Amino acid sequence: xxxxSPAALLIVGAFMVxxxxxxxxxxxxxGVELSMTASLGIGVVAFTLVLIWSEISEKPEAADA
Amino acid sequence: xxxxxAEAETDSAVVGEDVYADxxxxxxxxxxxxxxxxxxxxxxxxxxxxxYFLILGLMWTYMYFVEFLGNGPxxxx
Amino acid sequence: xxxxxxxAGETVESARxxxxxxxxxxxxxxxxxxxxxxxLTAFVAFGIGAFMGVLQALHRTGIARIVASSDxxxxxxxxxxxxxxxxxxxxxxxxxxxxxxxxxxxxxxxKRFTWFWVVTMSVGSAMAGIAILAxxxxxxxxxxxxxxxxxxxxxxxxxxxxxxxxFIIGTWLAGxxxxxxxxxxxxxxxxxxxxxxxxxxxxxxxxxxxxTMGVAVEVVxxxxxxxxxxVPAPNPLxxxxxxxxxxxxxxxxxxxxxxxxxxTVLPKIAGGRLFSDPLARVVFVLFxxxxxxxxxxxxxxxxGIAEGFKFIAMxxxxxxxxxSLLTAFTVVASIEHGARQxxxxxxxxxxxxxxxxxxxxxxMTLAGLMFAAGGFSGMINAGMNINYLVHNTIWVPGHFHxxxxxxxxxxxxxxxxxxxxxxxxRELYSRPIGLFQVVLWFVxxxxxxxxxxxxxxxxxxxxxxxxxYPQVTFETVAGSVGSLRLQLAFGxxxxxxxxxxxxxxxxLTAMNNEPARGLDSAxxxxxxxxxxxxxxxxxxxxxxxxxxxxxxxAYSLPLYSIVxxxxxxxxxxxxxxAVLAPLLEVIA
Numbered sequence: 001x002x003x004x005s006p007a008a009l010l011i012v013g014a015f016m017v018x019x020x021x022x023x024x025x026x027x028x029x030x031g032v033e034l035s036m037t038a039s040l041g042i043g044v045v046a047f048t049l050v051l052i053w054s055e056i057s058e059k060p061e062a063a064d065a
Numbered sequence: 066x067x068x069x070x071a072e073a074e075t076d077s078a079v080v081g082e083d084v085y086a087d088x089x090x091x092x093x094x095x096x097x098x099x100x101x102x103x104x105x106x107x108x109x110x111x112x113x114x115x116x117y118f119l120i121l122g123l124m125w126t127y128m129y130f131v132e133f134l135g136n137g138p139x140x141x142x
Numbered sequence: 143x144x145x146x147x148x149x150a151g152e153t154v155e156s157a158r159x160x161x162x163x164x165x166x167x168x169x170x171x172x173x174x175x176x177x178x179x180x181x182l183t184a185f186v187a188f189g190i191g192a193f194m195g196v197l198q199a200l201h202r203t204g205i206a207r208i209v210a211s212s213d214x215x216x217x218x219x220x221x222x223x224x225x226x227x228x229x230x231x232x233x234x235x236x237x238x239x240x241x242x243x244x245x246x247x248x249x250x251x252x253k254r255f256t257w258f259w260v261v262t263m264s265v266g267s268a269m270a271g272i273a274i275l276a277x278x279x280x281x282x283x284x285x286x287x288x289x290x291x292x293x294x295x296x297x298x299x300x301x302x303x304x305x306x307x308x309f310i311i312g313t314w315l316a317g318x319x320x321x322x323x324x325x326x327x328x329x330x331x332x333x334x335x336x337x338x339x340x341x342x343x344x345x346x347x348x349x350x351x352x353x354t355m356g357v358a359v360e361v362v363x364x365x366x367x368x369x370x371x372x373v374p375a376p377n378p379l380x381x382x383x384x385x386x387x388x389x390x391x392x393x394x395x396x397x398x399x400x401x402x403x404x405x406t407v408l409p410k411i412a413g414g415r416l417f418s419d420p421l422a423r424v425v426f427v428l429f430x431x432x433x434x435x436x437x438x439x440x441x442x443x444x445x446g447i448a449e450g451f452k453f454i455a456m457x458x459x460x461x462x463x464x465x466s467l468l469t470a471f472t473v474v475a476s477i478e479h480g481a482r483q484x485x486x487x488x489x490x491x492x493x494x495x496x497x498x499x500x501x502x503x504x505x506m507t508l509a510g511l512m513f514a515a516g517g518f519s520g521m522i523n524a525g526m527n528i529n530y531l532v533h534n535t536i537w538v539p540g541h542f543h544x545x546x547x548x549x550x551x552x553x554x555x556x557x558x559x560x561x562x563x564x565x566x567x568r569e570l571y572s573r574p575i576g577l578f579q580v581v582l583w584f585v586x587x588x589x590x591x592x593x594x595x596x597x598x599x600x601x602x603x604x605x606x607x608x609x610x611y612p613q614v615t616f617e618t619v620a621g622s623v624g625s626l627r628l629q630l631a632f633g634x635x636x637x638x639x640x641x642x643x644x645x646x647x648x649x650l651t652a653m654n655n656e657p658a659r660g661l662d663s664a665x666x667x668x669x670x671x672x673x674x675x676x677x678x679x680x681x682x683x684x685x686x687x688x689x690x691x692x693x694x695x696a697y698s699l700p701l702y703s704i705v706x707x708x709x710x711x712x713x714x715x716x717x718x719x720a721v722l723a724p725l726l727e728v729i730a
Contacts, residue, residue, distance in 0.1 A: 007498055007574075014508070014584050017584075017585045021592050021629075022592065024620040025620045028620035033620075037625075105479055109481070109492045112489040121518060128528065
């Protein structure tokens with residue numbers, strides 16, 4: 001049983017997009033250079049981690065969010 | 066409906082399942098429990114709005130860098 | 143879509159019999175038909191307008207230039223006029239017709255009159271649309287490449303202005319129709335509070351009557367006679383000021399139907415109840431009062447308007463944040479009420495108890511979230527000093543794609559998933575596609591709008607077919623201009639795909655023979671009902687009067703000084719482009 005339903009994954013993914021689009025701008029204010037490609041790459045990795053966390057779950061009773 | 070609701074007045078028995086505990090109109094059958102105005106404290110709304118104001122405040126701070134430090138003189142008038 | 147009964151045959155008739163007696167379609171089959179025909183026009187305009195949008199996104203970023211750059215303004219005018227005049231206003235006319243009928247529990251007074259304004263609005267839109275489209279075919283000798291902000295000295299063919307005038311008259315007639323419906327209700331319900339949805343429709347229309355005075359004078363007194371060659375070119379500053387007299391309140395004309403849906407439909411979908419009916423009324427009264435006397439904030443860089451008048455407009459604008467922040471509280475509190483009734487707990491945990499699977503809920507919520515971001519960039523626009531930083535840059539389109547392009551348009555799309563089954567009696571074709579579509583719109587808009595805002599801060603201009611200059615380097619805060627362009631175009635493509643998915647889903651719903659389910663529940667009453675508010679809130683005459691006084695205070699002196707300064711028809715004005723010479727030769 002996965003922790004998140006496909007719909008919940010979609011929503012979580014959607015909310016991550018603005019975070020990783022704005023990340024390079026926010027970092028630039030503290031002097032850290034991060035390219036947009038790298039930021040979106042980190043975003044993809046983060047979403048993959050959420051996906052893995054959601055799909056590999058020990059407890060069978062874990063329900064959808 | 067649930068037992069807790071049944072003991073609050075006899076609404077559900079008399080008028081039907083779609084009536085709120087305070088006797089007003091219809092609700093969706095999927096709703097588990099009904100919250101009246103007195104029982105409801107929108108603390109989650111407060112939390113969300115505080116987050117929003119925090120973001121607004123931070124962005125206004127960034128405005129200082131964007132407007133006054135990021136650009137040359139602005140011509141006014 | 144507009145006449146389903148004849149085409150779809152017996153299956154639909156039997157499907158309709160399965161609908162509950164208290165569903166809107168069974169109670170008001172004729173009103174449902176009116177709403178369907180309004181929505182059809184809205185969605186056709188949406189499809190064409192969205193296509194123009196993606197063409198521009200690819201064109202100005204230099205990724206694919208399918209049309210000549212000299213036709214860019216034709217595309218831009220089509221995009222603007224079809225989306226913010228035709229799509230939004232036809233859709234909101236449908237929503238208002240539905241809401242007024244539903245909340246007053248009676249149909250409009252005269253079927254003939256209702257169809258009369260529907261036809262008037264449609265004819266006006268068609269005239270304006272034809273005039274713009276003709277610009278793509280030079281041999282016709284007609285064009286209207288004047289953008290949505292159609293003031294002098296850019297000149298369009300008379301057909302465009304006459305079409306606009308006819309369209310505006312159609313909206314006035316629609317407003318009169320809704321007021322007649324209300325007065326008929328009032329005759330039988332003396333002393334009762336105006337039902338909330340009807341109250342929202344009426345205050346919005348009062349605002350619209352006041353706001354459209356400016357554009358009516360601009361178009362009828364100046365632009366039509368000028369385009370016909372009867373009078374010389376009018377004072378550009380005067381036509382600009384009259385346009386923005388209408389041009390700012392029109393954004394609330396788009397927004398208030400979205401608010402109506404957020405206040406009345408969204409709490410129901412979330413499984414809760416509106417937190418406060420009086421607060422909702424206060425918000426709509428504030429919009430009626432404050433929407434119009436702010437238009438000069440679009441003219442902060444116009445020479446010829448004194449700084450003092452601009453400052454007054456800025457102050458009024460900042461007051462307009464109040465009803466929007468009230469809305470943020472009331473709507474979120476209403477949604478939270480739904481979450482808690484569904485068993486949600488905690489400070490943030492209740493968010494998990496919301497019906498995120500429902501495209502209508504998710505779409506409207508994401509639209510509201512985008513509006514919160516748009517509110518921030520709006521505050522930047524509204525500040526006189528900071529405005530100079532972003533004025534006429536692509537920041538501004540970035541801002542209004544968050545507000546009208548998402549807060550309004552995404553709410554309308556999401557509401558369609560809820561409303562279209564109610565006016566067609568047909569089950570939504572696909573909820574998963576609907577959910578994917580609204581999320582895709584959100585994601586696409588995040589990409590496009592963020593790139594636009596950032597490009598604007600770097601100084602990239604708006605309304606430009608080829609904003610690439612060898613002698614100028616735009617300096618961005620983070621990343622390169624090239625990556626911003628890619629980001630903008632990518633977002634635009636996602637938005638276009640989302641628009642297509644929406645249209646296909648709604649189109650298949652209109653042809654779906656499965657009867658709609660779950661139509662029988664009325665909108666739940668507010669937690670704090672209208673009886674807890676003073677009756678003066680329902681005194682529409684009083685609020686309309688105060689609104690007029692505020693408009694006179696804000697506009698009489700600026701308009702007087704503009705006319706005193708350069709006159710109505712200052713010498714030396716040239717129309718751009720000069721389109722009428724060939725036409726006049728034919729007539730002669």
